[in-house]
Amino acid sequence: MTKLIGSLFTLSAFLLTGCSDSHDSAAPAPQPPIEPEPLTCSGSEVNPERLYLQQLGSDRVIIKWRGNLDGETEADAVCFGTDMDSLLASSETSATVTATGHSEVLLSGLEADTTYYYSVGGAASAMPGRSFHTSPADGGLPSDGNTRIWLVGDSGVGGEGHPEAEHVRDGYLSFVESSGGEPADLFVMLGDNAYRQGTDHEHQLAVFDVYPDILSTTPVWPTIGNHEMGFLGVSVSPDPDSYSILGDGETGGPDPAPDSPMPYLNIFTLPTDGEAGGLASGTEQYYAFNYANVHIISLDSQLSARDEANRATMLQWLTDDLMANTADWTIVIFHHPPYTKGSHDSDKIFGGIDQPIFDMREEFTPVFDRYGVDVVYSGHSHIYERSYYINGHTGLADTFDASVNAELNDIGMPATGQGDEAYSQITRNGTDDKVVYTVAGNGGKVTSLSEGFPHPAHFFSELTLGSVVIDLNENTLDARFIGVSGEVLDSFIITR
Amino acid sequence: MGATFRVVPGACATAACALFLLLLIPAPNLMAHPGVEDRIHLLSEDIVASPNNQYLYVQRGLAYSNNAQPQLALADIKTAETLGDPLDVAFARGILLYRAGDFTAARVYFDRYLQAHPRHLASLEYRARMLRDAGVNAAALADFQQIFALKATPDPGYYISAARIMVALPEYGIDGAIALLDKRMDQVGVLSSLQRYAIELETDRQHYDAAITRMATLDKALRATPQWQVEVAQLHMQAGQPEQARGLLEQADSRLRALRSNTARVELQRTIQRLLQELGPIPEPIKAHDPEAG
Numbered sequence: 005m006t007k008l009i010g011s012l013f014t015l016s017a018f019l020l021t022g023c024s025d026s027h028d029s030a031a032p033a034p035q036p037p038i039e040p041e042p043l044t045c046s047g048s049e050v051n052p053e054r055l056y057l058q059q060l061g062s063d064r065v066i067i068k069w070r071g072n073l074d075g076e077t078e079a080d081a082v083c084f085g086t087d088m089d090s091l092l093a094s095s096e097t098s099a100t101v102t103a104t105g106h107s108e109v110l111l112s113g114l115e116a117d118t119t120y121y122y123s124v125g126g127a128a129s130a131m132p133g134r135s136f137h138t139s140p141a142d143g144g145l146p147s148d149g150n151t152r153i154w155l156v157g158d159s160g161v162g163g164e165g166h167p168e169a170e171h172v173r174d175g176y177l178s179f180v181e182s183s184g185g186e187p188a189d190l191f192v193m194l195g196d197n198a199y200r201q202g203t204d205h206e207h208q209l210a211v212f213d214v215y216p217d218i219l220s221t222t223p224v225w226p227t228i229g230n231h232e233m234g235f236l237g238v239s240v241s242p243d244p245d246s247y248s249i250l251g252d253g254e255t256g257g258p259d260p261a262p263d264s265p266m267p268y269l270n271i272f273t274l275p276t277d278g279e280a281g282g283l284a285s286g287t288e289q290y291y292a293f294n295y296a297n298v299h300i301i302s303l304d305s306q307l308s309a310r311d312e313a314n315r316a317t318m319l320q321w322l323t324d325d326l327m328a329n330t331a332d333w334t335i336v337i338f339h340h341p342p343y344t345k346g347s348h349d350s351d352k353i354f355g356g357i358d359q360p361i362f363d364m365r366e367e368f369t370p371v372f373d374r375y376g377v378d379v380v381y382s383g384h385s386h387i388y389e390r391s392y393y394i395n396g397h398t399g400l401a402d403t404f405d406a407s408v409n410a411e412l413n414d415i416g417m418p419a420t421g422q423g424d425e426a427y428s429q430i431t432r433n434g435t436d437d438k439v440v441y442t443v444a445g446n447g448g449k450v451t452s453l454s455e456g457f458p459h460p461a462h463f464f465s466e467l468t469l470g471s472v473v474i475d476l477n478e479n480t481l482d483a484r485f486i487g488v489s490g491e492v493l494d495s496f497i498i499t500r
Numbered sequence: 501m502g503a504t505f506r507v508v509p510g511a512c513a514t515a516a517c518a519l520f521l522l523l524l525i526p527a528p529n530l531m532a533h534p535g536v537e538d539r540i541h542l543l544s545e546d547i548v549a550s551p552n553n554q555y556l557y558v559q560r561g562l563a564y565s566n567n568a569q570p571q572l573a574l575a576d577i578k579t580a581e582t583l584g585d586p587l588d589v590a591f592a593r594g595i596l597l598y599r600a601g602d603f604t605a606a607r608v609y610f611d612r613y614l615q616a617h618p619r620h621l622a623s624l625e626y627r628a629r630m631l632r633d634a635g636v637n638a639a640a641l642a643d644f645q646q647i648f649a650l651k652a653t654p655d656p657g658y659y660i661s662a663a664r665i666m667v668a669l670p671e672y673g674i675d676g677a678i679a680l681l682d683k684r685m686d687q688v689g690v691l692s693s694l695q696r697y698a699i700e701l702e703t704d705r706q707h708y709d710a711a712i713t714r715m716a717t718l719d720k721a722l723r724a725t726p727q728w729q730v731e732v733a734q735l736h737m738q739a740g741q742p743e744q745a746r747g748l749l750e751q752a753d754s755r756l757r758a759l760r761s762n763t764a765r766v767e768l769q770r771t772i773q774r775l776l777q778e779l780g781p782i783p784e785p786i787k788a789h790d791p792e793a794g
Contacts, residue, residue, distance in 0.1 A: 243626075376764075
């Protein structure tokens, strides 16, 4: 009997065991293997003396920096990613160092229209203000539907210890805050970015010390002004190797070869091979790039423009670039304005110093007309001047004829570009053949007027500090002149 | 901050307004570049403080020259020559003479300076351009080639200048010019400005197939344009290849219709129609002989 009970007990135990499943806590189900947490970067954040973004595109950006404000070792790498608090070790990218001590990191293979965070020094998380947003894929609109561009001209007064550029900057920021908070996608500088001689030190004072929060999040796209060539702005040489300054010491001297003695060319890393869209130019002195549905061209009216053969080569490149361009909007920037009666006079060459004004007007504006450029921005003249929607004017001011050269309204007067006189990209001629020219050399100083002011091609002129904000979406280009209090002082619209 | 002054069309009809405008114009500055006076003033102050500083006189001389004041410029350069080694002033003297159009005299000074400083790029560039402009081709070419050897990124226009010179020199000719352009493009990739000059040279010597091959190397974005198709079509026509030309012209015509109109495209449309007319109607296919047709 005992044997039978024992057998039954054993059988029961066996049955119970065989019937047991996951509900039986004595035998837990096997767990999936635990993936190790991805390693995050392990460096330390560095606060460089200068930090800026270059050549931002839909899948790439260059992060460039120099110095360390804390006096410690400079950073030699960045980490980046889409999670601000978790920059992965796998993202760590070492910098190359240029002859002028700038560290550069090219990040590629990025996703379009995406926010990335980064740490200079390779920390595991990004500090505020260390981010960038890649551009949409070519021709596409940003996710918010709008591209915003902020332009300043002749803002380099910080190099002379003056604060006006900061006032202009604050005016722009005030405008941004009061108009919905959308910051610029692009920061464009129209030349004379660092008075008075464009030295490296003056760039530090006038550019990197004035716009640090903007430069660390927004790609900067400059053009060459006359003060970028030293000589207190009166060089007529077409060669950057003729860069020359008065004195040294306080303001710094020419940069060492082999890059170039011209600090502008060493500080900025600009496209030469169409890296950000547009055609390869073979030189940083002039270039093009795309952002969303906007094509932007920076011409060199200071150097290449001063030699006939080099100017012709730049013109050929421009023509090809415009020929290949199918963007909705086309913007051209260069320093010397074709039409001005401010502190410079577009009817005078001043012995040759302002010869580029004539050459750009006579040789380049016809190409802008032919190939559908929408707007041209320049600096040089310390004033804000905005033209009508014009074409075909290559002569002196007194040859301008609004009835021939300007888009007219319903009563035969030059249209203003405002309200029901907004411009249409396809003009009354049935084609895209007119351009609005703006002089925005008032980003740091306003000085004087020329004989014959105002230029008859201009609708609006004002001798006051300010900058320009352009908003572009699929169908509208909306340009505004912003004063130092954030007020809109002039505006025009082009529709398509 | 400067005056705030707004202009609205049709304003300023009163004498008072006009007078106000006139008062804003700084009369003494009418003829002078806004920056050069500052530069000359600063240099003059420095010269007063350091009257035997050769460098300051050179700088002020160049400033006067930049402002089209050649007599004052020359006076400063001559003074500079007495304050130190004249060789150190030779570059500046050469610039003044170059700007005055006296290329022969300018060359003497540039040569002297470059003999002492053969790698001084600024001088080389001035002399190269001066010799080019004076038609002293062999010497200009030598200078351009030296620039290319010393400098990583010369202005692309200098390659065009050098290539043009080579075309004019029998020992180089078109072959040499094209080789120079190709060498540069091997270094940096195809540049449309350089390749277009090479295409022009190939076309000039009726090497149309070579020109067409080069057209095919231009940037992808350029090759997608109807303008490119028309240019290649024109080369085919010159090469006696009408059917290839016709096909390209028809494609260009079709592409143009999808693009936003601008003046260049309107003109291109006219060019396409003209070229198609030149080509004439599509020839009838030749029917094969049918022996049973009688």
